[in-house]
Amino acid sequence: MMYMYKAIFLLCLVATEPLISMAMEQQILEREKRALPRWIGNILSSIPSYCKATAAWAAYKMLKAYIDMRRSNWKNCDKYFHCRGNKEAAAYGFCGRLVARLISDAREFAQAGGSHGTDTAEDQAANRYGRSGGNCVRRYITSTRGSKRCSLPRRLW
Numbered sequence: 243m244m245y246m247y248k249a250i251f252l253l254c255l256v257a258t259e260p261l262i263s264m265a266m267e268q269q270i271l272e273r274e275k276r277a278l279p280r281w282i283g284n285i286l287s288s289i290p291s292y293c294k295a296t297a298a299w300a301a302y303k304m305l306k307a308y309i310d311m312r313r314s315n316w317k318n319c320d321k322y323f324h325c326r327g328n329k330e331a332a333a334y335g336f337c338g339r340l341v342a343r344l345i346s347d348a349r350e351f352a353q354a355g356g357s358h359g360t361d362t363a364e365d366q367a368a369n370r371y372g373r374s375g376g377n378c379v380r381r382y383i384t385s386t387r388g389s390k391r392c393s394l395p396r397r398l399w
Contacts, residue, residue, distance in 0.1 A: 288344065293337035300331035300338035304345050319392040321368040322382035328372030342373055 289297050307327030311320060324346070331342035346369040350362050372378055383392050 289341065290337075293340065296334045296337035297341045300334045300341040301345060303327060303330035303333075303338075304342060306330075314394065316392065316394050319382070319394045321364060322378055322392055322394065324365050324368040325372035325376065325378035325382055328369045329375065329378055332373040332375065339373055342369070 304327045307323050307330065310326075311323035314323075328342045328346060331345075332339045334341075346366070350365055350369075353362070368378075368382065371381065383394055
């Protein structure tokens with residue numbers, strides 16, 4: 243989880259580059275990159291330069307959905323938050339969809355350790371549904387029935 247915060251911090255830092263002197267920026271980036279695993283550094287370097295500002299906002303939306311999911315601590319509702327985070331990030335256009343996909347894939351890989359379990363497949367399906375602009379509330383809250391029902395209160399939608 244700490245790696246996700248550091249990756250999002252780096253995205254936000256790169257987006258604000260005109261505000262920081264070049265020497266200071268390089269120093270901060272190098273120090274932070276050493277603390278990150280190699281795969282997060284690869285994600286950051288795969289974002290095109292024209293996407294940096296939009297990528298920071300999209301990453302912020304993903305982080306906000308993740309924090310909301312952790313705060314709500316509601317059983318069987320993680321798919322809704324996956325969908326919502328991807329939908330809000332994808333609203334920023336091509337760059338938002340790119341960042342949403344990179345963060346989602348990295349998160350699932352880190353969480354599952356590279357294995358492809360059923361929960362990972364369901365999370366990825368929720369991520370794709372959100373990026374395509376689907377109605378997350380209808381699909382994952384109001385229409386879910388049975389033992390996997392997400393009964394998230396309306397105030398948390």
